[in-house]
Amino acid sequence: MSSSAHFSESQSFQQQSNEFVSWLEANPDVKVNPKIMLADLRSTGAGRGVVARTNISEGEELFSIPRSLILAVQNSQLKTLLPQDIEALGPWLSLMLVMIYEYLQGEQSRWSPYFRVLPTRFDTLMFWSPAELAELQASAIVDKIGKQGADESILGSIAPIVKANPNLFQPVNGLSSYEGDAGTATLLELAHVMGSLIMAYAFDIEKAEEDDDEPEGSNDGYMTDDEEEQLSKGMVPLADLLNADADRNNARLYQEEEALVMKAIKPIQEGEEIFNDYGEIPRADLLRRYGYVTDNYASYDVVEFSLADICQAAGLLNSYVESQPRLQLLEEHDLLDDGYVIPRPSPTDTLQDILPIELLALLTTLCQSQEEFEQRRSKNKPPKPAIETPQAGLLYKVLQTKQSRYATSLAHDMQLLSSLTPPQADTALEGSSRRLKMALQVRIGEKEILQAIQRMLDSLASNGSLKRTANGDHDSRQSKAARY
Numbered sequence: 001m002s003s004s005a006h007f008s009e010s011q012s013f014q015q016q017s018n019e020f021v022s023w024l025e026a027n028p029d030v031k032v033n034p035k036i037m038l039a040d041l042r043s044t045g046a047g048r049g050v051v052a053r054t055n056i057s058e059g060e061e062l063f064s065i066p067r068s069l070i071l072a073v074q075n076s077q078l079k080t081l082l083p084q085d086i087e088a089l090g091p092w093l094s095l096m097l098v099m100i101y102e103y104l105q106g107e108q109s110r111w112s113p114y115f116r117v118l119p120t121r122f123d124t125l126m127f128w129s130p131a132e133l134a135e136l137q138a139s140a141i142v143d144k145i146g147k148q149g150a151d152e153s154i155l156g157s158i159a160p161i162v163k164a165n166p167n168l169f170q171p172v173n174g175l176s177s178y179e180g181d182a183g184t185a186t187l188l189e190l191a192h193v194m195g196s197l198i199m200a201y202a203f204d205i206e207k208a209e210e211d212d213d214e215p216e217g218s219n220d221g222y223m224t225d226d227e228e229e230q231l232s233k234g235m236v237p238l239a240d241l242l243n244a245d246a247d248r249n250n251a252r253l254y255q256e257e258e259a260l261v262m263k264a265i266k267p268i269q270e271g272e273e274i275f276n277d278y279g280e281i282p283r284a285d286l287l288r289r290y291g292y293v294t295d296n297y298a299s300y301d302v303v304e305f306s307l308a309d310i311c312q313a314a315g316l317l318n319s320y321v322e323s324q325p326r327l328q329l330l331e332e333h334d335l336l337d338d339g340y341v342i343p344r345p346s347p348t349d350t351l352q353d354i355l356p357i358e359l360l361a362l363l364t365t366l367c368q369s370q371e372e373f374e375q376r377r378s379k380n381k382p383p384k385p386a387i388e389t390p391q392a393g394l395l396y397k398v399l400q401t402k403q404s405r406y407a408t409s410l411a412h413d414m415q416l417l418s419s420l421t422p423p424q425a426d427t428a429l430e431g432s433s434r435r436l437k438m439a440l441q442v443r444i445g446e447k448e449i450l451q452a453i454q455r456m457l458d459s460l461a462s463n464g465s466l467k468r469t470a471n472g473d474h475d476s477r478q479s480k481a482a483r484y
């Protein structure tokens with residue numbers, strides 16, 4: 001998102017930054033430590049960022065933004081202008097609607113200088129063409145973009161409100177209304193810009209009331225399973241202009257009663273960039289949510305095996321729970337998933353350390369003889385997860401299937417990556433080359449994990465520690481993680 005192509009040319013870029021800072025400082029409740037400044041980091045592909053002018057001590061306050069300045073449902077006029085309760089739309093869609101409203105207000109919006117420093121074009125996966133997405137090859141991230149779900153939510157919940165209130169939502173791009181195909185397409189585009197800003201810039205502000213129900217079907221592409229809990233979202237000016245880089249996190253936002261306060265959590269040297277923490281996320285997710293990738297996140301990479309692939313490798317005709325008693329048993333014990341995520345192993349990890357217990361349970365169940373399975377089922381007990389010869393054999397097949405879905409080899413990708421990144425180049429790539437490079441980094445990470453798993457399986461087989469057992473109950477090599 002922050003490649004320089006997404007920002008205006010230099011003079012207005014700097015002017016917009018200056019106007020934004022003046023706007024902030026005009027608010028008597030905003031405090032900005034003179035030791036920090038907003039910097040132009042486009043040459044490194046990072047857009048704007050915040051940098052230390054002089055040394056900063058650990059614990060020092062960097063800036064403080066009053067809650068009333070947060071771009072959020074609670075602070076926008078819109079909630080008083082519409083008959084319906086906007087918050088009932090849920091945190092994502094309500095903020096999306098408010099942002100569309102404020103954005104369309106142009107100079108009339110109190111956040112207009114803030115909007116001018118926010119990008120309107122993004123490198124997040126939502127905006128990649130089919131050809132660009134194909135560069136991610138077999139990465140499970142491709143199925144997690146959720147564009148269709150997002151479109152449906154926007155058309156089902158946002159569009160009717162916008163269309164019913166033309167006096168509040170002025171048409172743009174020379175349109176006379178948001179009706180018809182052109183109007184709908186424009187509205188969708190606008191909503192995706194706001195959705196993408198929320199995904200990459202917004203903070204969870206506070207717990208919503210317990211009775212604030214998320215409307216059904218709102219699990220769209222901007223909301224991931226682990227984020228769907230009811231926290232209201234808000235855009236916090238300046239706080240969201242901090243970039244992030246896994247190993248270099250040196251600041252954190254503290255939510256205080258009246259204000260949100262960014263503080264240094266480490267001593268920061270003059271000239272150093274100030275980084276927020278986006279969490280321990282794999283590069284595939286970094287790309288999906290934030291539209292950039294750095295190698296500092298490589299240690300959080302994962303690879304995912306789908307339930308469908310595992311069932312197929314085990315010789316099942318399908319992976320429908322209703323028609324597969326083995327899957328039913330696992331589901332009854334809350335052990336069934338659509339996909340199984342395996343992290344990048346550290347040099348000292350064993351297979352048992354990295355394979356999730358649910359995957360071991362699935363492999364074990366699928367490897368049981370009919371008799372063993374019936375025995376467990378009659379006692380309504382799931383299998384004891386283990387990695388023994390049958391499970392390792394099945395895992396090997398799954399691994400090979402997954403590897404075969406990536407169109408190119410790891411060696412080929414490494415070569416391609418180095419040809420895209422000449423050692424002397426310190427300027428950021430743009431457009432499609434940038435996206436290709438990021439896709440390569442993601443798929444290389446996943447292929448490295450697949451190779452590591454393969455090596456672990458090979459060494460398990462060659463050092464004789466695998467043993468074929470009559471049933472999955474063999475204790476000695478039971479997963480360390482097996483605790484139920």
Ligand SMILES: C[S@@+](CC[C@H](N)C(=O)[O-])C[C@H]1O[C@@H](n2cnc3c(N)ncnc32)[C@H](O)[C@@H]1O
Pocket residue numbers: 001002003044045046047048049117118119200201240241242243244245289290291292294
């Ligand atoms: C919260 S905003 C940070 C401000 C942003 N750089 C800007 O100019 O608007 C998050 C976005 O910044 C960019 N970003 C954050 N950390 C980055 C990094 N380490 N390298 C490159 N881009 C980064 C990504 O595009 C991400 O979606």
